[in-house]
Amino acid sequence: MSKRSWAVLAAVAAGLMLPAAGVSKNTGGTLNMIAWEGYTQPQWVTPFQKQSGCTVHAKYAGSSDEMVTLMRSGGGGQYDLVSASGDASLRLIYGGDVQAIDPTKIPDYKNFLKTFQSPPNNTVGGKHYGVSLQWGPNTLLYNTKKVSPAPTSWGALYDSKYKGEVTVPDNPIQIADAALYLMKTKPSLGIKDPYELNQTQFDAAISLLRGQKSLIKKYWALASDEIDLFKNGDAVIGASWPYQTNTLIAAGAPVKDVVPSEGATGWLDTWMVSKKTKNLACAYKWLSWISTPKVQAEQAIYFGETPVNKYACAEMDKLELGSCAKYHADAAESYFKNIYFWKTPIADCGNGKKDCLDYTKWQQAWTALKG
Amino acid sequence: MAAGLDSPQGLNGRGRGARRRIGGALYRRPWLRGLSLLAPPVAAFTAVYVAALAVLFVSAFWGVDPFAGTLIRHFSFDNFRTLWDASVYHTIALRTIGIAAAVTLTDALVAFPIAYFMARVAKPRSRSILFVMVLLPLWSSYLVRVYAWRLILNKEGVLNWVLHGFGLPAANIAYSNTAVWIVFSYVWLPFMIVPIYAALERIPHSYLEASRDLGARGSRTFRSIVLPLALPGVVAGSIFTFSLTLGDYITPKLVGGSSSDFIGNVVFDSVGVSNNVPFAAAYATVPLLVMGVYLVLAKRSGAFEAL
Amino acid sequence: METRTTRVTLGIFTGLVIAFLWIPILLIVLYAFNSSNVQSWPIAGLTTKWFSPAIHDPAFQDAMVLSLKAGALATGIALVLGSMAAFGVHRFRFFGRESVSFLFVLPIALPGIITGMALNSVFVFWHVNFGLWTVVVGHATFCVVTVYNNVLARLRRTPTSLVEASMDLGADGFQTFRYVTFPAISTALISGALLAFALSFDEVIVTTFTAGAQNTLPLWIFGNIRLGQTLPEVNAVVVLVLAVTIIPVVLAQRLTRESGLLRTE
Numbered sequence: 001m002s003k004r005s006w007a008v009l010a011a012v013a014a015g016l017m018l019p020a021a022g023v024s025k026n027t028g029g030t031l032n033m034i035a036w037e038g039y040t041q042p043q044w045v046t047p048f049q050k051q052s053g054c055t056v057h058a059k060y061a062g063s064s065d066e067m068v069t070l071m072r073s074g075g076g077g078q079y080d081l082v083s084a085s086g087d088a089s090l091r092l093i094y095g096g097d098v099q100a101i102d103p104t105k106i107p108d109y110k111n112f113l114k115t116f117q118s119p120p121n122n123t124v125g126g127k128h129y130g131v132s133l134q135w136g137p138n139t140l141l142y143n144t145k146k147v148s149p150a151p152t153s154w155g156a157l158y159d160s161k162y163k164g165e166v167t168v169p170d171n172p173i174q175i176a177d178a179a180l181y182l183m184k185t186k187p188s189l190g191i192k193d194p195y196e197l198n199q200t201q202f203d204a205a206i207s208l209l210r211g212q213k214s215l216i217k218k219y220w221a222l223a224s225d226e227i228d229l230f231k232n233g234d235a236v237i238g239a240s241w242p243y244q245t246n247t248l249i250a251a252g253a254p255v256k257d258v259v260p261s262e263g264a265t266g267w268l269d270t271w272m273v274s275k276k277t278k279n280l281a282c283a284y285k286w287l288s289w290i291s292t293p294k295v296q297a298e299q300a301i302y303f304g305e306t307p308v309n310k311y312a313c314a315e316m317d318k319l320e321l322g323s324c325a326k327y328h329a330d331a332a333e334s335y336f337k338n339i340y341f342w343k344t345p346i347a348d349c350g351n352g353k354k355d356c357l358d359y360t361k362w363q364q365a366w367t368a369l370k371g
Numbered sequence: 372m373a374a375g376l377d378s379p380q381g382l383n384g385r386g387r388g389a390r391r392r393i394g395g396a397l398y399r400r401p402w403l404r405g406l407s408l409l410a411p412p413v414a415a416f417t418a419v420y421v422a423a424l425a426v427l428f429v430s431a432f433w434g435v436d437p438f439a440g441t442l443i444r445h446f447s448f449d450n451f452r453t454l455w456d457a458s459v460y461h462t463i464a465l466r467t468i469g470i471a472a473a474v475t476l477t478d479a480l481v482a483f484p485i486a487y488f489m490a491r492v493a494k495p496r497s498r499s500i501l502f503v504m505v506l507l508p509l510w511s512s513y514l515v516r517v518y519a520w521r522l523i524l525n526k527e528g529v530l531n532w533v534l535h536g537f538g539l540p541a542a543n544i545a546y547s548n549t550a551v552w553i554v555f556s557y558v559w560l561p562f563m564i565v566p567i568y569a570a571l572e573r574i575p576h577s578y579l580e581a582s583r584d585l586g587a588r589g590s591r592t593f594r595s596i597v598l599p600l601a602l603p604g605v606v607a608g609s610i611f612t613f614s615l616t617l618g619d620y621i622t623p624k625l626v627g628g629s630s631s632d633f634i635g636n637v638v639f640d641s642v643g644v645s646n647n648v649p650f651a652a653a654y655a656t657v658p659l660l661v662m663g664v665y666l667v668l669a670k671r672s673g674a675f676e677a678l
Numbered sequence: 679m680e681t682r683t684t685r686v687t688l689g690i691f692t693g694l695v696i697a698f699l700w701i702p703i704l705l706i707v708l709y710a711f712n713s714s715n716v717q718s719w720p721i722a723g724l725t726t727k728w729f730s731p732a733i734h735d736p737a738f739q740d741a742m743v744l745s746l747k748a749g750a751l752a753t754g755i756a757l758v759l760g761s762m763a764a765f766g767v768h769r770f771r772f773f774g775r776e777s778v779s780f781l782f783v784l785p786i787a788l789p790g791i792i793t794g795m796a797l798n799s800v801f802v803f804w805h806v807n808f809g810l811w812t813v814v815v816g817h818a819t820f821c822v823v824t825v826y827n828n829v830l831a832r833l834r835r836t837p838t839s840l841v842e843a844s845m846d847l848g849a850d851g852f853q854t855f856r857y858v859t860f861p862a863i864s865t866a867l868i869s870g871a872l873l874a875f876a877l878s879f880d881e882v883i884v885t886t887f888t889a890g891a892q893n894t895l896p897l898w899i900f901g902n903i904r905l906g907q908t909l910p911e912v913n914a915v916v917v918l919v920l921a922v923t924i925i926p927v928v929l930a931q932r933l934t935r936e937s938g939l940l941r942t943e
Contacts, residue, residue, distance in 0.1 A: 032891035037905045042736055057891035058737075060901040066643040073798075078808055078890060216629040218546040224906030225625075231718045232525035234545055247906070251716035302907070367640065370632055371459035405770025409778065412759035412766075412822065416781055420819050423796035424788075430799065485695045488688040492680065503924075503931055504696050510923040511703055513880050514899050515916045519702040522709070522717050529705070529719050560699065589680060610787050618789020621882060621900075635791050635883075642795060642887075651795060658789045666780070666787055 028053025029279040031286060034061050034070050034082040036269070038303045044295045052289070054282035062221070063171065064088035065363070071097045077276035080283055083133065085267045086121035086342030087173045091359065093122070093129045094346075098272040100127040105284055108291035108309055115336045116308035121343045122270040130272035131287050134296070136305040136327075137266040137339055138169075138177065139257040141240035141248075143230060154181040154260050156237055158208060163215045167229050167238035170219035172359070172366035173342055176265050177239060178205040178212075180340060184262040194265065194340055196349035202357045206365050219370060230255055242327065243304030263338040300327060428659075431652035442649070450653035460637070464657050467634045470548065471616035474555040475563075475609045481556070482563035482608065483601075489564075490571035505561050513558060517625050520554045521545070524626070546628040554626050555616050562615065563608035570604025571597070606669045613665060617658045634658055703920070710913035717909065732911040733918075741898035747810060748894060749878040752817035756874045757867060759818075760825025768833040782826050785819040793819060794887030801888065808890030816888035817881060821874035828870035829863050836862045872930050895919075 031054055033040060040058035049055060059079070061067045064087045071082050076097055084092055092098045103109040109117070109131060116132040123129070142151055147162070154177065157166055168174055179194035182204055191201050217235050220226040226244045229235035231253050245257040271290060273283045289295060296307035297315035306327045307316070313324040324330050349356040431450055434443040454460045489501050508516065523529045524545040531541040544550050574597060582592040620635030634657055641651035680688070713723035732738060760782075767778055785793050797816050806812060840862070844854040882896045889897060895915075902912045 034891075037901045038907060046736070059889070059891045059893065060897075060904070062904065063643070065640070069643050069646045072646060073802055073808070213629060218628050221624050222904040222906070224903055224909065227716055227906055228521055228525070229546075231716050232521075232545075233527045234525060243905075247716060251714045251718075251722070253716075303905075363640075367632075367637060368457065368459045371462050371630060402770060405766045407766075408762045409766030409770070412763040413778060413781065415759060416819075416822070419800070419815060420785060420793075420796070421781070423800040424792070426803070427792070427796040427799055481695060481698075484688055485692045488692040492685050492688055493692075499931055501692070501696070503928055505699065506931075507920070507924065507927055508699050508703055509876055509880065510927065511706060511920045512896060512899055512912075512916050514882060514896055514903060515706055515912060516702050518903055519705045519709075522705055522719060523702065525719070527719060529701075532719055557698070557702070560695075589684070610783075614787050614789055618791045618883065620791065635789065638791050638795070642798075648795065648799060655789075655792050655795065659792060662788055666783075670776075670780070 028055070029282045030055045030057060031081060031279060031282050032079045033058045033286075034067050034079050036060065036083055036085075036303075039083050039269075039299065041299070041302055043302065044289075044298050048286065048289045052282065052285040054279070054285060056286075064173075068092060068095070068097075071274065076274060077278075080274050080277040080279055081286060082272050082274070083269050084122075084130070084272050085269050086119075087267075087344050087359075089121045089129070089270050089272065090124075090344035090346065092272060093124055097275060098129050099275045099277075100129055101131070101273055101284075101287070103128050103131065106131055106288050106291055108288065108293070108311075111293070111311050112291075112308045113310050113333070115333060116268065119268055119341065121268060121341060122272070130270040131291055132308045133269045133271055133290065134300060134303070134305040134307055135266055135268040135339075135341070136242055137259055137264040139240050139242060139245065139264060140260050141226075141230065141238050141245055141255055141257045143236040144254045144256050146236040150256070151237070151258065152261050154262050155185070156260075157239065158212050158215070160215060162237050164217055165234070165236040166212070166215045167218055167220050167226055167235040168212070168216065169239060170221040170370070172362040173265075174239070175202075175205050175209065175362055175365065176340070176342070176345075178208045180265055181262055182208065193349070195343050195345050196356050197345070198349075198355050199357065202361070202365070206369065209369055213369065227251075241304065246304045246326075259338065263340065266339040266341050268341045300329065306331075427648075427652050428656065430649050431656060433649040435647045435649055450650045453650070454653060460654065463632050463637055464634055466548070466630075466632075467617060467658070468661060470552055470555065470633075471613050473552050474559065474616045475612045477552070477556040478560050478563040478612045479567075479605050479609060482560060482567050483605070486564050486567035486571055486604075487597075490568050505564050509561055514621065514625075516558060517554055517622050520550070520557065520626055524550050524553070546626065546631075548628065548631055550626045550628070551623050551631055554622055555612075555619070558622070559612040559615050562611035563605075566607040566611075567601060567604040570601045570607075574600050603672055606672050610665065610669055614658075614662055617661065706913050707917050707920075710910055710917045712910045712913075715907060715909050728908070728910040728914045729918075731908070732914045735911070737893070738895075738898060738911075738915060741893045741895045744810065744813070744892050745879055745895040748813045748817060749875045751810075751814045752821045752878045753871050753874045755814070755818040756821035756825045757871055760822045760870065761829045761863070761867065763822070764826050764829035764833060768830060769838075779826075782823045786823050790820075790881075790883035791887075794884040797884070798887040808888065809892065812888045812890065813885055813894060816884045817878040820881075820884070821878055824873045824877065825867065825870035828866040828873075832863045832866035868930055872926065 033056060035058045037060045040056060045056050045058075059070065061070060064085045067082050067084055068088050068091050071079055071092060072095070082088075082092070082098070103117075112132060116135070118126075118128065119132060122132065140151060140154060140156065142156070144150070146165075147156070156162070157168065158181070168177070175197075176194040179191055179197055179201065182189055182201070183191035183194060186204070189201050189204055191197065197205065218225065218229060220229065220238070223241065223244055226235070226238060226240055227247050229238070230244070230248055231251060240257055242257065245255060248255045271287055273280070273287070277283055290299075291309060293307075293309050293311040293315045296309045296312035297319055299305075300307045300312065300316055301319050301323055304327070306329045307313075313329045316324040316327070316329055328335060345357060345359045345362055347354045347356050347358045430442070432446050432448065434445060434447060434449060485501075485505075489498050489505075493501060521528070525531075526541070526543065526545055528545065530544075534541060544553070578596055578600075579592060582596050587595065618635055620633055620639045623631045623633045623636060634654060638651045638655050641647045641654065708721060709717055710728060711724045711726060712721050713725040713727075716722075763778065763782065767775055794816065797812070797819070801808065801812050836859070840858050841854055844858045845851075849857065880896060881894075882900065885894050885897060893901065899912050899915070902908060
């Protein structure tokens, strides 16, 4: 090899190593988190690291199910915190993966809206397994130019009028959306709670979804899937989050969303602490930080969801005028009667018979449905 | 690289003597040299990779406690029975293998002419440029390239825009298995071009001259000389395109439609979703067996030499 | 043997294939300047506003550093193990020699999801903490073969008479290696290493199963695609990576004459 080639090789090698220098290290400890993309933005993570001395590493998970698996990987203890949604939190609690926390150590806890202080998806037997963070409804999104009259019922998603132009989330918990629709339109099935279904009720929901399958363009897995589908004309109606709606409107797409007359399912995320965390002090610092009105507002606006801290409303309007009302952060308690928050389906649904279908069954049915 | 073997200059006489003796001993006993060189990589590979594979496939016969998510180390065929009984897993396996085969065939047909052009027609300078053009796409993120295809195939995307410009009807192939096939063929194409190129380039010119001297026309030379000698390259490339498609789950997720799940998606969901590694392992035996058969056939055709 | 028509047809076809390979990449470059964070055709407007925040994003910087480290380490391991194995196999005939080749080809011939899952189970079993080193081990498994194949192919082309001549002239084994064998295989090492690094740098599937709380660059990209909030930033990063890699790829191409994807000769 000639001298010149050596020089080239050395230059390439040096170029490769260069960025390795200049990485900052904090001394207060490290928090490894499993988070939804957008939940650990530099906007509020950087000041946290400065103020607390704790370093944050975030791993993004694609689904609630992935979060549960990651929390358990390596026998647990790889991760300190997880931003679990309601369809994961009970599994983590019953699986013994997360620990109960003391809400009195979180100064802002008392400022949470009542609904979110002890919700059933993170509070079991009076013990709090983490703090509620943000919530949002699953809305009905439609293209205002292609869909008329404006839909008012989830029935629009099962209507063959929009064949090949419908999109719904690729998530087993979507079965609850079908169950919610049946709960309101077919009272004879006797569905009381869309997450507590016995075999008959479950089969009815699945057959409704099977009929829907021929109408579906794509089961969206990423929020950006649905944004692309609507922006580029491939879908005109679908189940969505407020995030997609706002992004699409900002990009000039003719869309609108609505919480239909049947009500809606919704998600409520909770920061939970691993049972095996080695850095509980930092974890509490994070829980406190993420509950403060300003951080709550920043995250709400970044992600397009609604904070649980009632003082976040004013901060939101400071960041973006009118955003508080847009995301219903000022909603009265009565508003939540219409929202059925995600929770993990378990066999025991309180009637003493344990005849409900648990989440494993939901997952299997979903895989078979998509096939 | 190999720094340990490149001893510093200016060793004293005794050091040199010892070095010479060791060197001589090793040269005279090639088996000793072979063993000392082969043992570390083979041992490392066996200890980490082969052992991992073995454990994984033993676990295909285990189960998982549905409530606590812990492994039950009890031998049973339950996972395989589930796979056999539920028709959905047959559909998905056939779809995966079918699309992988279609992608491989497409890539072979597209890659052969360009590899031929590069190896036997292009001048050295344009050959270098072509090589860089073929290889450079591999350096731009696979994910982003797949994602870019959505912009092309969308209902109001680039493809339909071009078709409209020519007054042709719109193609409605976004979010479908057709889209999956196109995008897979796209991303793995360089992995097919290069081995075919390498095989074609190795064909000695004298063979072609001999063929011509013996009176064969171009097409006959191509069929009787070029094609058989290039075949190992095609097979080598097909190992990549076939196996890469077989084990992928991201492209179907990004560009697939309402029934585009691959084996990889089910495996990934079984691990990621239900933490059911045994079931995932059981289903992963399907691509493993398919690739096993494929590799044995490939080995017969001498493709390993061309990999 | 080709007629003129054949040559021209082949040339046109080659041009079309190159266009097919590059159109998506040109779109990626174009949409790095998209003023909207939603991709649609035609482009909403042009701006350069995404480049600066992309470079200054600490999450991106961390991911880039991790990817470079993992790529360099995996390539290093591949160089050592791959060339050792190639030398071993080259001059040493033994029963099961073919199996050694088979063994090293396996990680690249078996679907990535199998490699990923298998390694993941082993790491979990031994309670290894996921992080840089688990990523490196995962990548090294499929990088070894690139070096192995390149070096082995080159050794087969290098006449043994050269080595014997060196020995006859009084050089010892190490001198022969330093002055005869190593120069002969050096370009094979470069193309093998370059490919190993490229494979590692862009790997997603195995990495998904072997990474811990820190993201490699592809995992960072996947995270950003998921929400699509700052999609053009991802494109900007890809454009920058492409711009930086053109130089080593072209240089290696010059250096090795024909830079091999897997094997150059």
